[in-house]
Amino acid sequence: MTEIRHIVFDIGRVLLHYDPNIPFSRLIPDAEERKWFFDNVCTHDWNIEQDRGRSWQEAEALLIAEYPAHAENIRNFRRHWHEMVPHAYEDSVAIMLGLIETGHDVTLLTNFAADTLAEARQRFDFLSRPRGVTVSADIRQIKPDRAIYDHHVAAFGLEPSATLFIDDSQKNVDGAKAAGWQAVLFTDAKTLKADLERFGIAA
Secondary structure (H helix, E strand, O other): OOOOOEEEEOOEOOOEOOOOHHHHHHHOOOHHHHHHHHHHOOOHHHHHHHHOOOOHHHHHHHHHHHOHHHHHHHHHHHHOHHHHOOOEOHHHHHHHHHHHHOOOEEEEEEOOOHHHHHHHHHHOHHHHOOOOEEEHHHHOOOOOOHHHHHHHHHHHOOOHHHEEEEEOOHHHHHHHHHOOOEEEEOOOHHHHHHHHHHOOOOO
């Protein structure tokens, strides 16, 4: 196994908590109605296109044309985004900062809309501590597509086989492995610490 010289973190659900149900439990109190809204209106597939670089204005306009009765809650998705990201995972952040402080090369690779990541970076200082970040919306490529991993390698001068990727999505982990990276699925900080030690990295 190649010695790990680069460590790449995902952000959402690895370093930051993310849950759209937090504001929408208040906005759509009925659980079945809320589930229908997320399954049919503000879906994962709709939201991922903002991560690919589509503007919120365009995204909202498309949905409002199709679901005019839900216009207010469609707008509420972006309007209340800050509530969906209420806190960081302090134990995961501590691992990342510890790696940086002990001299490891740490970067970030994330599926994120440009404006919401800018907002998150204002709220959470630690997001500016790694050497850099590849933001899907900025380059209009998203995980798990091969192109975004290759872009990150080129942008930061990484050797794929010496790179360890940490992500909460199995698809994204598999995408990294297909690009020649080492990768682990994030579940919690304790497991991450054990995974890092397995690669010979003290955390």
